[in-house]
Amino acid sequence: MDIFSPNNKIAGRYQIISLLGQSEKSRVFKVVDLTTDQAMALKVFSGQDNGIHHLQHEFRFLSSLRHPNLVQVHNFGSERDFHFFTMDLVEGRDFLAGLLEVPMDERLRLTAELCRALEYIHQNDIIHLDLKPSNVLIPAGGAVKLTDFGLAHSSKSRGLLKAAGTPSYMSPEVIAGQMPDGRSDLYSLGVLLYQVFSGRLPFEAPTTEELVKQHILKSPQPPKVFNPDIPDEMQLLILRLLAKDPNERPASANEVIQEMNRGFGLDLALEQGQAASRNLFHSRLVGRDKEMADLFQALQLAAGGHGTCVFISGETGIGRTRLLSEFALQAQLRDAQVFWTRCYSPDSAAYEPVIQLLSQLLPLAQSFCPEVVSLYGPELMTLLPHWRGLTEIRDHPLPTQLPPNETKLRLLDAISNFIFRTFETLPTSPSVIILEGLHWVDSESLEAIYHLGRNASRSRVLLVGSMRSDDIDEHHPLLGLVERLSLENQAEQVYLKRLSSPEVLALLGNVFYHAEGLEPLALKIYEETEGNPLLIEEAVFYLLESGQIRRRLGQWQVDPYLVQSLALPAGFKQALERKLQALNRHQLRALQGIAVMGRPVSEKMLAFILEAPEDQVTEDLIHLKGRNLLIQIDSTEGPLFGMHHARIEREIHSGLEPELSAALHRRASRLLEQMGPSTCQDFIELARHHEKAGQAEGAKSCHLRAASLLADHAPDQAIVHYQAALRLCSSAEQAEVLRPLLNLYFLAGDSSRAAKAASDLLKLAGPSADLYRRMGACQDRLGDYKRAIDYFNQGLSLAQGDPVTTARIVSSLAATYLHQGELRTAERSCLEALKVLPPESDPLVEAELYNNLGQIYWQLAEWAQAVSVHRKSLQLKERLGDQYGIATSYNNLGQVYYRMYDWDRAAESHQKSFSIRERIGDISGLARSYNNLALIYRHLYDWDKAVDYHTKCLQTMERIGSSYELAVSHTNLGLIHKARSEWDQAIWSYNRAILISSTIGARNVLLDAYIRISELYLSLGSIESAGQYCQQALDLAAELGGRLEQGRGMNIQGRIYQMRRQWDRAQELLVQAKEIFSDLDIRAGEAFILKNLADLHRARGELRQSSLLADRALSLAQRVEEQQLVAEIILLKGELMEEEGSSGLVHLQWALELALRINIRETVWPIYGALARHAAKAGNLPGALDYYQRALAVFKQSCRNISQPELKNCYLFEPRRRQLLRDIKKLRQEVSRNVSLA
Structure with a gap:
């Protein structure tokens, strides 16, 4: 098919x-x-x-x-x-058919249009070389379109041209393989006109060979021979065009128009020289080789599955769009798909560039991966409500309601997954997303772009953003986004510099090819413009307009006296003023109308705004395009017209007289109202026009409509519009705006502004119980607990007789007591509220009260009560069908069981929480579930599951861009790699945690990572590295006041001094560390230090003291079920018994049983070594050798996971390991000696 x-x-x-x-x-x-x-x-x-x-x-x-x-x-x-x-798409007749059916004046007009197209391409040093009827189309009521440039040739090319084209229309020089120029196309034009006016071709022959001979050698019959009605002027023109010698033809297509004007008394427009200026930035790219190379390197990485971001910035007029256009062109020629999004103004609606991109990708997703539309479409309907009618999601339920932060995260994740999963299925590789005008993008869009940037690295997608640096101050959130992605190695920054003097010369040389005397002119332009491409373009336009550079006889000519007398406009503003001064009143008003609209408009829209005839507007637009003030943009609604550069719009708008500005904005608002505003963007634009027109009521209404549409998915921008509406409200109306604004402030975590809004609302609307509850909650968040309690009490005094409101306020009051550390007061408050609340009156409030009680009992370590109230909270949430609440309750239960060391029920609870969170799209909750399950399996010493869950947690955190949790996850993963003796991976994880936490300023996480990596290096025997990281940890702990971390650091330092045999200093530090852990009631830590002290006393020969300390350590370790520590202490006790002269075999075997169960190599091999020594001492040399071989096998397995030679040496020469190797060598010698004796 x-x-x-x-x-x-x-x-x-x-x-x-x-x-x-x-x-x-x-x-x-x-x-x-x-x-x-x-x-x-x-x-x-x-x-x-x-x-x-x-x-x-x-x-x-x-x-x-x-x-x-x-x-x-x-x-x-x-x-x-x-x-x-x-x-x-050009649907119409070809040139021949189109001209045969129209009168003479229309034929001449259409011929002039074709000539202007030819003059334009010839000015740009391009020859078409295949001009024939089928390549010139005339749409109904439209302009002539020249098509099919498959044989087009640059006149800059020096090589000979191979004859190609359609023989009936080929010029003699092309047939002969000579160097063509624009006059070759004029010969083909002559053939076309001959055919139009005579009804036949000038040369006809049975073979191609005979035909081309006629073109070269034979003169054509005058067309009057075949059509006596042809005007003499037209016959003369046609025969000139068909001259064999190019020098006898008209010198240019413009000259053909001039001859028609003279011969027929017409005033057909010529193609203006401004074409060179109009296409200055469509000539070969100059001065951007490095930037293009950077972009293509990034594209190559993306093609290999390593997507990235590139952010391009530079001043106004520096050529960002030109660079992106050239890159997009070249990328497509390399089989990449390119998708553009643009922000046209600072009034863009939330997520506008994302909506543009999703809309472009939807049909691709429907074609290649409809399941992606089904999976993420329901969530994306928040941004694109019309998707509800899509077949793929029509019957899907709406997403489960989540708290605002989680809802936003789920939306961002849906955006990212929809985009990247769609790109994964496309047959082309890679894809490019161009985000233009990021300096105008909203904060919600920036969050989405950051999310995309973080997730691009595992895709075949290159994101390219562009921004104007002079529109961004140092506090602009875009700079923070770029910096964060750069620090995470997810983005590169490219800053476009101005062009150098040689680059300006090269640029002008591309435009004015073969023109002489360009060097001094280029230097002058460089000095005047300082190499800004936009100013260069304006300078070129000025030179062409003033006739100081002109095209004559097909060549560019520069006035030789130009440089001495040249007075270029002093900057962009003066250049614009010169252009504006040359406009008539209608043309200037058209520009002002477009500037007021602030976005591209159609002719019909502009005619409405200006209250002018459409014909007049059309003429004005054509003129303004020719003067490089406007550009035409094709759209589904037809051609739109926008400013050639955003700076033109700013300058014109700022220069408007207030009365004129208001009048134009008033007309713009009427236009938008007639069009029927429906989208958020419509209401935002309408609000702006109403405000500028002085129509406060209309502006307020539109701001409120926009805010209500934005509140659920873009609270930041909703706040902006509520604030704008508030400024336009009367005192009586402000309360109705303050209520949703207060809610958004509170949900956004902006407690200060929420408190201010609540205070203002209190003055306007008077006191209410719920308002005092809100005010108390704000003060609680701000840490002013006394004030919060006062507000709650005022609320309670107003809520008398309303048990539900009373219970709600008491629940908030209990949370404040909890935050203050007044746990029993908080408990009493919750219990009182539960008594007040009628049964089943408000299950949500009741569930929250039980949840608060659960947190209180957690703090009090009253685990049974905590389980009981969390279960009651769970039952209520199940009754309500609150899926998020159910998941949270299961999570809370899992946390309690974890503290009770009930691992099975903890795992079961977290697994249930995980399943629900996965189903409802609670992404950060899902990551927490992964982490909780990993911690449980770590305590169960199921390392494979622990690694699996920690890795999933890590992947989720990387996906959602939660750097803090990412650093924590790397630390946790490092701990497991260390337990499995995967030393290289452990070091990488800890270093990654250190890098991320230091980058984001998470000093508590950094401190933990320093301690962990110090412990790792100590285990490897690298005392110097362990000491360096330990000292960094102690310094940071002193700054942060972290007493626990100080104790952990002192413990490491004590062990380092012990390894250096500085016993007294080691004991001093270990005792101080033990006191800290005892004070903090951290039994596992205290047990660990007691074991280290026992090791120290053993090393000093104080076996009795060592044994007593080991007993205390074992009791504590068994109580907290730290099985690794238990095994190591039992090993110590067995070795002490051996050293005291009794048998420690039972303890050694017990230790081995535990160690094998928990599968930690660094615990196993020392036990094998101790058993080997016991067997050797008992004279069981084969048994001893067997144990030593087992120890050596485990030992070697661990050693293989160290790639750094220096670190491997430290590992091998650590005293215990070195002693093991000596013991094995000694035993082998003894076995050999016994064999010899036998």
């Missing part, structure tokens, strides 16, 4: 409608781009290399050109063995 059959989708994006035309090498189809719902043409070549190169060649040429009489190309891509590009 032909993949180009009607209704088939090409690249999942372009739906085939019909075949428009075909040739030997290519076909052209009418398609609909499903990402934009726009009809366009798709030109496809077969998969042969020459066909691909032919298509790429044409795409490059057309991409570099912008003219109303040329077809604009859009995207390049591939499907199976075919390559294609898309372009404007």
Whole structure:
């Protein structure tokens, strides 16, 4: 089946409608781009290399050109063995058919349009070389379009041209293989006109060979021979165009128009020289080689599955868009798909660039991975409500309600997953997302972009953002985003500098090819503009407009006296003023209307705003485009017109007289109201126009409408609009705005502004019990507990007779007592509230009270009571169907069971919590569940499960960008790798934790990581490294006042001094550490230090004291079920018994049983060593050798996991390990001696 059959989708994006035309090498189809719902043409070549190169060649040429009489190309891509590009759809007749049916004046007008297209490409040093009827299209009521640049040739090319094209229309010099120029196209134009006016071709022959001979040698018959009605002026022009010698033809396409004007008394417009200025930035890119190389290196990484972000910044007019356009073009030619999003103004709605991207990707997802639409579409309906009608999600339930922060996180995760999973399924690799105008993006969009940036590294996606540096101050959140991603090695920054003097010369040389005397002019322009490309463009426009650079006889000519007398505009503002002064009143008003709208508009919209006839507006727009003030943008609604540069809009808008500004904004608001505002963006724009027009009531209404639409998914921007509405309200209306604003402040964690809003509301609306509860909650968050309690008590005095409100306030009051550490008072408050609350009156409040009690009993270590109240809270939430609450209750139960050392029930509870969180999309809760399960399995010494859950936790934290929890997860994972003797992995995890925590300033996590890595190096015998990290930990603990961490650090330091045999200092530090752990009632830590003290006394020969300390350590370790520590203490006791002359075998075997159960190598091999010594002492040499071999096998296994040679030496020469190797060597010698004697 032909993949180009009607209704088939090409690249999942372009739906085939019909075949428009075909040739030997290519076909052209009418398609609909499903990402934009726009009809366009798709030109496809077969998969042969020459066909691909032919298509790429044409795409490059057309991409570099912008003219109303040329077809604009859009995207390049591939499907199976075919390559294609898309372009404007032009439905109409070809040039011959179109001109045969119209009167003479219309023929001349259309011919002039074709001439302007030819003049334009010739000014840009491009020759078409395939001008024929089918390549010139005339749409109904539209402008002539010159198409098919497959044979186009640059006149800058020095090589000879191989004859190509359609023989009937080829010029003699092209047939002869000579160097062509623009006059070769004019010969083909002559053939076209001959055919139009005479009804036949100038030369006809049975063979191609005979035909080309006639073109070279034979003069054509005058066209009057075949049509006597042809005007003499037209016959003369046609015969001049068909001259064999190019020098006898008109010198340019503009000259053809001039001849028609003279001969027929017309005033047909010429193609202005400003085309050079208009396309200054569509010439070959200059001065950006390094930046392009950086982008392509990033693209290559993305192609290999290592996506990244590149942020491009620079001052106004520096050429960011030009760089991105060239990169997008080249990326498409390398089989990448490119997706653009743009922020047009600072009034963009929340998530605007994300919505644009999701809309573009939806049809691709529907084609390649509909399951992704089903999975994430319900959540994304928050941003795109019209998705509710999609087949893939029509019957899906709405997402479970979560707290605001979790809801936002789930939305961000859905955005990220939808985008990346869609890209994963696309047949092309890689994909590029261009985010243009990030300096105007909202805070919610920045969060989404950060989320995308963090998750790009495992994809085939390159994100490229651009921003204007002079529109961003040092406090702009965008800078923080870029810095964070850069610190995390997820992004690169590219700053565009101004062009150098040689680069300015090269740029002008590309535009004014072969012009002489450019060097001094380029230097002058460089000095005046300082290399800013926008100012260079304005300078070139000025030179062309003033005639100081002109095109004559097909060549650019520079006035030789230009540099001495040249007075360029002093900056952009003066250049703009010169342009504006040359405009008439209607043209200036059109610009002002577009500036007021603040976004591209259609002719009809602008006519409404200006209250002007559409014909007048059309003429004005054409003129403004020609003067480089406007650009035309194609859209699904038809052509739109926007400012050539954002700075033009700012300058014009700021210069408006107040009365005119208000009048234009008033018309703009009426236009938008007539169009029927429905989206958040509509209401935001309408609010702006109402405000600028002085229509406070309308502005307030639109701000409130926008805020209500934004509140659920974009609270930051909702707050902005509520604040704006508040400023426009009367005193009587403010209370109704303050209520939702207070709620948003509180949910956003902005307690200070929430407290201020509550205070203002109190003054406006008077006291209420619920308002005092809110005020108390704000003060509780701010840490002013006394004030919070006072507000709660005032609320209680107003709530008398309302048990539910009373219970709600008492619940908040109990939380404050809990935060104050008044646990029993908090307990009494909760119990009193539960008595007051009527049964089943408000299960949510009742569940919260039980939950508070659970937290209180947790703090009091009253575990049975904690379990009981958490179970009651769980039952209530199950009755309510509150899935998030149920998951939280199971999590709380799991935490309590964990502290009770009831591992099985802890694991069961956390597993239930995990299952619910996974189902409802509670992502950070899911990460916490992973972590909790990992901790349980770590205590159960199930290392595989512990690693699995910690890794999943780590992956989730990386996905959601929670750097703090990420650092904690790396520390936890390092601890497990250490227990499994996976030394390299442990070091990497700890170092990663140190890097992240130091980057984000999480000093408590950094402190823990320092201690952990110090312990690891101590275990490896690297005393110097252990000491360095330990000292860093002690210094930081002293700064933070962390007494527990000081105790941990002292313990490590004491062991270091012990290894250095500095016994007194070691004992002093260990005793101080033990006192800290005893004071803090941390029994596991105290047991560990008692064991270390026992080791110390044993090393000093004080066996009795060592044994007493070991007994105390064992009692504590058994009580807290620290099995590794228990095994190590039992080993110590067995060795002490051996050294005291009694048998420690029972203890050694007991220790081995425990050690094998927990599977920690560094605990196992010393026990094997002790058993070997026991067997040797008993004369059981084979038994001793067997134990030593087992110890050595475990020992070697651990050693293999150390890659650093110096660290491996430390490990091998640590005293206990070195003694083991000596014992083995000695035993082998003894065994050998016994064998010899035997």
